[in-house]
Amino acid sequence: MPTLPLSPGSTIGILGGGQLGRMLSQAASRLGFDVVILDPEENSPAGRVSRGQIVAEYDDPTALTVLGRVCDVVTFEFENVPAASIERLAEAGALVAPGPTALAVAQDRVDEKTFLNAVGATTVDFVAVDTLDDLTAAIQHLGTPSLLKTRREGYDGKGQVWIRDAAEAEAAFEAIAGRPAILEARAAFTRELSIIAARSQSGEIAVYPLGENTHTKGVLKTTLAPAVTDAATDARAREIAEAILDGLDYVGVLGVELFDIPGQDGQAGGLLVNEIAPRVHNTGHWTQDGCGCDQFEQHIRAITGWPLGATAAHARVEMTNLLGDEIDQWTNLSAEPDVRLHLYGKTEARPGRKMAHVNRVRSLA
Amino acid sequence: MPTLPLSPGSTIGILGGGQLGRMLSQAASRLGFDVVILDPEENSPAGRVSRGQIVAEYDDPTALTVLGRVCDVVTFEFENVPAASIERLAEAGALVAPGPTALAVAQDRVDEKTFLNAVGATTVDFVAVDTLDDLTAAIQHLGTPSLLKTRREGYDGKGQVWIRDAAEAEAAFEAIAGRPAILEARAAFTRELSIIAARSQSGEIAVYPLGENTHTKGVLKTTLAPAVTDAATDARAREIAEAILDGLDYVGVLGVELFDIPGQDGQAGGLLVNEIAPRVHNTGHWTQDGCGCDQFEQHIRAITGWPLGATAAHARVEMTNLLGDEIDQWTNLSAEPDVRLHLYGKTEARPGRKMAHVNRVRSLA
The missing domain is CATH 3.30.1490.20 (ATP-grasp fold, A domain)
Known part of the structure; x- marks a missing residue:
């Protein structure tokens, strides 16, 4: 196992070469790390901005052994990583973060909800x-x-x-x-919120302000953050995030989707956990243009044993996903002074495919 | 010649694989472009975060022809590009920006100062x-x-x-x-200022606020921006930048180093131009954490025919270069909440070598 914190010049492996892997890779290179991607698709979005890519399936034993040997730490952009793959990476000498427990819990909806309720993060x-x-x-x-x-x-x-x-x-x-x-x-919620939080190798926790999400056909469309909330909701969300991170002995960034339940008939409302994602999360993309340290750099800091970065918002951001041929809006969007573009380098704009997102930046006040 | 604006998915070539090429490449990939680097050093800092690198000298005819064919537009991170290289890239079908006139002027100090005075940008x-x-x-x-x-x-x-x-x-x-x-x-200046400005393919100009620079042994050490100046100085600096950009029919980002001359004995002071750099500039690194669109994205926007991005400062930034073994300070710096780290991925910390920079971010007020 490598010595922490990992020095700049160390190599980080990422399973998955999509947009999350791409933005993780870009954040890692800002901190001086080299990145190697494992993805079966040649020239993946993440592979194109990284030192190298191994083109192989996620359960290819040889590929995993090579990745584990060249990398000091390995992480992933999706939660459905086979447990056997994690074991092989660890055997090859790489630190793996988040660890197998967090993945196993997040891969099974019954196990996930059972765990959540056990740590006091109530679900439906x-x-x-x-x-x-x-x-x-x-x-x-x-x-x-x-x-x-x-x-x-x-x-x-x-x-x-x-x-x-x-x-x-x-x-x-x-x-x-x-x-x-x-x-x-069914949860009688008025809106979906989400909270992005990180836990470091030493157990330090950092939590971002809440975001409020809207969906189209089951796919995230927008996140507005910091969401307009009261102090009790903020405090409860933070408490939930901390309970989950500590309960999983988690290392890295984690996304938690929450249902905001209104009080009624004299009953208090509150937050229910919808689901957790043991990785950087689409509802945390706003942090790129709203926080000193965005969720991608935060994840890299966490898994490499660095101290966590600042999570306070310095702007109010509306993140909008561009799906499928909405990517054609780039010509207009590129002329809007308050819009920050984040394109994923995907060549084929299939219907519903996440092609890019934009952050509209406004002052906090 | 390609049609402008270039669509995401187009390929940008960069001559030079150092830190400026690296940060240009990272900015280009955020906008969905692919990047190919030409640099004689294998696994250069920029090559490691790009789609590909051609390992060859900057005047290698075959390499230049290949680069010109695979790229829609080619730019560079340093000004000493041989004129014959530019010609070959253009012959191979690539747009080259900035153009040969700007490079020729910037390569010769007598031609540069002659040009500057001719457009009203006074020098010593x-x-x-x-x-x-x-x-x-x-x-x-x-x-x-x-x-x-x-x-x-x-x-x-x-x-x-x-x-x-x-x-x-x-x-x-x-x-x-x-x-x-x-x-x-000798210029009797009290301080060195610099101004970073961009001109688009359509002649649109965008100018960043002034920065104030300090040097150690002839090498830039810090830039504080926006610099504390009066409105007349700001206006004069903008006028100088515009005159230079228009005078060179320039496309891309340009850095202008200025001497701030105090008035004395009843004589008015003013700004003298020390030198210009036809590229992104070390004194513009503060824009990464101080402006909506940083100098790297601005350069990519300019050369690809996109509209220019917002240049207003939303924070006051102190940029500090880490030279040679100052890179070892990363452990302390990574724990400072207001510090944004930008490491270049260089393996060998030779004395005086630019290894990284940090931006200390403060509120504007």
């Missing part, structure tokens, strides 16, 4: 579903509407189906191909 | 020196102390010698090996 009620009978019983327990999701994989609204009536159980179970699943009660 | 008095007799006559004309510099090449105080007495003429001429030279009168 849920029931594990393995069979159609389980599902029928779960619907009776949680009522409708309720949301059926596969336990593993699925993102941006994929692998999930709303059940509005008990009679839809069979169709819903078929829609997810009968895979191991979770049924979640 | 000077005399061209080809022989020892010329030098003796020049010293008589300009008095001592005066500064003897080679006409071509030399930077960071190299290739120049102060003459404090007429008797030192012969030794000084030998010190510069009798090369074609220029003798410059």
